[in-house]
Amino acid sequence: MSRILIVEDEQHLATGIKFNLEMEGYDTEVVGDGGPALEALAAAGRGEGPAFDLVILDVMLPSLDGFRVADRMRQAGDYTPILMLTAKSLPEDVVQGLELGADDYLSKPFDLTVLLARIKGLLRRRDWAQGGEGSGLEAARIGDAVVDFRTFEIRTGERLTRLTLLEAMLLKLLVQSAGRIVSKAEILEKVWNLSPETQTRAVDNFIARLRRYLEPDPRAPRFLHTVRGTGYRLTL
Amino acid sequence: MPASGSQLSAAKRPKWPHVSMGIALIVVAVALTVGWQILGTSGGPSLAREVGTLRWVVYLFGSLLFLLLIGGLVLIVILLLREVRLNERQSNFISAVTHELKTPVASIKLYLDTLRMRDLPESRREDFYRTMDQDLQRLNSTINNVLSAAMFTDRPVADPQPLDLAKLVRRAIELTRTRYQLGPDAMSYEGPESLRVSGDAAALETAVLNLLDNAVKYSGDRIDVDVEAGSNGDGQAYLRVRDHGVGIGRAQLPFIFNRFYRIGSEVRRSRAGTGLGLFIVRSVVKGHRGTIHAESPGPDRGSTFTITLPSLLEAAAEPEHV
Numbered sequence: 001m002s003r004i005l006i007v008e009d010e011q012h013l014a015t016g017i018k019f020n021l022e023m024e025g026y027d028t029e030v031v032g033d034g035g036p037a038l039e040a041l042a043a044a045g046r047g048e049g050p051a052f053d054l055v056i057l058d059v060m061l062p063s064l065d066g067f068r069v070a071d072r073m074r075q076a077g078d079y080t081p082i083l084m085l086t087a088k089s090l091p092e093d094v095v096q097g098l099e100l101g102a103d104d105y106l107s108k109p110f111d112l113t114v115l116l117a118r119i120k121g122l123l124r125r126r127d128w129a130q131g132g133e134g135s136g137l138e139a140a141r142i143g144d145a146v147v148d149f150r151t152f153e154i155r156t157g158e159r160l161t162r163l164t165l166l167e168a169m170l171l172k173l174l175v176q177s178a179g180r181i182v183s184k185a186e187i188l189e190k191v192w193n194l195s196p197e198t199q200t201r202a203v204d205n206f207i208a209r210l211r212r213y214l215e216p217d218p219r220a221p222r223f224l225h226t227v228r229g230t231g232y233r234l235t236l
Numbered sequence: 237m238p239a240s241g242s243q244l245s246a247a248k249r250p251k252w253p254h255v256s257m258g259i260a261l262i263v264v265a266v267a268l269t270v271g272w273q274i275l276g277t278s279g280g281p282s283l284a285r286e287v288g289t290l291r292w293v294v295y296l297f298g299s300l301l302f303l304l305l306i307g308g309l310v311l312i313v314i315l316l317l318r319e320v321r322l323n324e325r326q327s328n329f330i331s332a333v334t335h336e337l338k339t340p341v342a343s344i345k346l347y348l349d350t351l352r353m354r355d356l357p358e359s360r361r362e363d364f365y366r367t368m369d370q371d372l373q374r375l376n377s378t379i380n381n382v383l384s385a386a387m388f389t390d391r392p393v394a395d396p397q398p399l400d401l402a403k404l405v406r407r408a409i410e411l412t413r414t415r416y417q418l419g420p421d422a423m424s425y426e427g428p429e430s431l432r433v434s435g436d437a438a439a440l441e442t443a444v445l446n447l448l449d450n451a452v453k454y455s456g457d458r459i460d461v462d463v464e465a466g467s468n469g470d471g472q473a474y475l476r477v478r479d480h481g482v483g484i485g486r487a488q489l490p491f492i493f494n495r496f497y498r499i500g501s502e503v504r505r506s507r508a509g510t511g512l513g514l515f516i517v518r519s520v521v522k523g524h525r526g527t528i529h530a531e532s533p534g535p536d537r538g539s540t541f542t543i544t545l546p547s548l549l550e551a552a553a554e555p556e557h558v
Binding site: 010012013015016017019020023060087088108109110111112113 | 331334335338339340341342343344345346347349350353354367370371
């Protein structure tokens with residue numbers, strides 16, 4: 001049974017979401033602010049309770065907002081998938097959320113069926129990225145770097161780097177398409193679940209991050225190439 | 237139809253005062269430079285030497301223009317800063333209204349979807365209907381606030397009618413008690429049975445509800461609000477709302493009646509609201525040629541809001557306590 005942390009200060013919404021998730025068989029916990037959310041996640045990380053498989057995170061919170069919670073989680077090495085749920089639906093808000101570490105974004109008001117589908121999708125994507133059912137890929141070697149998709153880790157010699165869900169999914173897509181050009185539109189659709197027309201620098205930023213993890217010299221990439229005007233290609 | 241708040245404010249001052257002032261300053265600077273050039277190159281100084289007094293006139297005029305230039309620059313900076321602050325407040329307001337409108341809509345939709353999707357026992361359905369009803373009230377209150385901010389301006393009330401302020405305040409207290417499900421001790425009333433004033437009943441009710449709403453929202457965990465009404469002897473009626481909550485910092489006090497003003501950043505929403513409540517109260521009170529005053533001993537020490545209305549029609553009857 002997956003365990004979900006709901007971070008929502010609006011009591012009616014929190015109660016409604018909790019009720020529906022429990023009806024779907026998830027185990028849930030509700031907190032009303034960013035601080036308690038980080039505490040609950042840290043406690044689970046210390047083994048003081050069952051781990052969370054997903055966080056539903058509101059952006060506008062009383063003292064510590066959702067953007068900062070996502071950022072602090074990632075800084076602290078917590079890569080639990082995050083579904084941001086908020087009234088702010090402008091494209092720049094979506095991009096800001098995704099760049100700070102959210103894995104998916106749903107604006108209020110939302111359809112209950114869409115919310116449930118997104119939660120299932122995120123949990124499935126995490127399983128897929130971790131080499132679960134149907135993905136057929138648990139690890140890869142890129143130059144000196146060894147990527148373990150089960151643990152979201154890249155080991156290069158002594159250095160160990162943890163990947164976020166989206167970073168792992170992007171890398172996995174590139175590994176599975178090695179030698180082939182993968183377009184930005186395809187990445188947006190398959191990894192971010194966004195329309196291919198979305199105008200964002202998020203993909204470029206994520207590619208730059210992956211280069212820092214994989215390449216001996218990120219400015220002169222040997223493995224992860226940009227094909228100008230077309231997309232990206234990984235050569236193994 | 238009354239002009240909206242934004243229309244009125246636009247009519248009161250030019251839309252881009254700093255732009256026209258900037259142009260005027262450029263003209264002054266050019267006049268100053270060209271003037272000195274002409275005096276320097278076309279025999280001006282020799283002319284001035286010939287006529288001693290003329291030199292002093294030229295210096296005096298030049299210095300005046302220079303001072304004008306400096307003063308204008310200072311004024312432009314002040315105006316620009318004001319513009320920046322207003323833009324920030326407007327952006328905060330849009331975020332706040334977005335949140336205040338979308339949150340209850342999202343909640344109602346979630347409960348409707350749940351009712352449609354799931355087979356629920358009657359008691360659970362009743363719970364959900366109650367929740368939806370509360371969300372509808374919240375939505376309605378936000379819409380009313382936005383409309384009120386556009387409707388009630390500082391202009392004098394067009395058609396004042398006799399009304400009973402004491403009765404109006406007691407009804408507002410009852411509405412607030414119901415809305416926030418407060419116990420009888422959470423909000424007390426002290427004042428006369430009847431207090432006849434002349435004014436716009438709907439506008440005054442909105443103002444009083446906003447004051448009470450604020451007192452509850454900013455009360456913290458223990459809600460203890462004292463409401464007092466009466467006449468102060470010189471033909472004025474007054475209403476005082478005192479809470480024992482979070483209080484107001486000295487730095488924030490001068491700004492709390494400004495439109496869109498909310499304490500803190502909008503992405504952190506410690507309290508629901510749009511930043512229009514106290515602006516509406518002030519507009520309504522000004523429309524009645526009254527005054528409004530806020531005081532607070534400091535953070536966590538409560539606040540007191542006092543409004544006075546000059547249109548008392550008759551002396552107050554016997555006081556009563558609710």
